[in-house]
Amino acid sequence: MQKTTRLIIVVLVVTVLAIGTVALLFYEGIIKPPTQSSSGKTDYFTIIEEDPPGALAGMNGSYYKNAAGPPWPVLQVHVGDTVVITVMNNKSSFEPHGFGIDYYLPSPGLTLSPGQSHTITFVATEAGSFRIYCTIECSIHPLMQNGELIVSAS
Ligand SMILES: [Cu+2]
Structure with a gap:
């Protein structure tokens, strides 16, 4: 050869x-x-989940809000944004908590043991209001059902 x-x-x-x-x-x-962000914008959020009597019990303190009241926590973004959400179940918790977002992270979503955290990234392609909620039966479950992701059409 x-x-x-x-x-x-x-x-x-x-x-x-x-x-x-x-x-x-x-x-x-x-x-x-690469994620297909059309706006070129990235929105960062942190959701802390924990059990009472922690100051942020529920999701970012949703435990202390009226479950029938306005949504909490509320995340506001625009269509085309890259959305980065870090969810942490505080190590003071005595139980796992879940995390889901209608359409973007449907049930079963995430399950986080005490001390665990997880970061999700997605592009907000669909405009509208999407419920944020715990996906597993925890002791304060009803008080973790009323978060909201608002995706505005640019
Ligand atoms: Cu729950």
């Missing part, structure tokens, strides 16, 4: 392996495709 032919074969093999590796990393979710 000629030297040039051997070199071409080596280059081809290395190229195929490199493409295969990148494809595998995408497939395994290690490399993520």
Whole structure:
């Protein structure tokens, strides 16, 4: 075999392996495709969940709000924004809590043990009001059903 032919074969093999590796990393979710934000804006939120008597009991203190009153917590974004929400079940909690958002993170959503946190990222593609709620039966469940994500049409 000629030297040039051997070199071409080596280059081809290395190229195929490199493409295969990148494809595998995408497939395994290690490399993520860029999120399609059309507004170029990113909105960051933190939701703390915990049991009473913590100051933020429920979701960001929803335990202390009237369950029939206005929604709490309320997250406001615009269509096209990238939304980054970090949800944490405070380590002072004695039980798991859940987290869901109608349409964007439907039930079963997230389940977080005491001390666990999780960050979700999505693009707000759909305008409207979406309920934010706990997805698992916890001891203060009714007081964690009335959050709201408001996605305004730009
Ligand atoms: Cu619950």
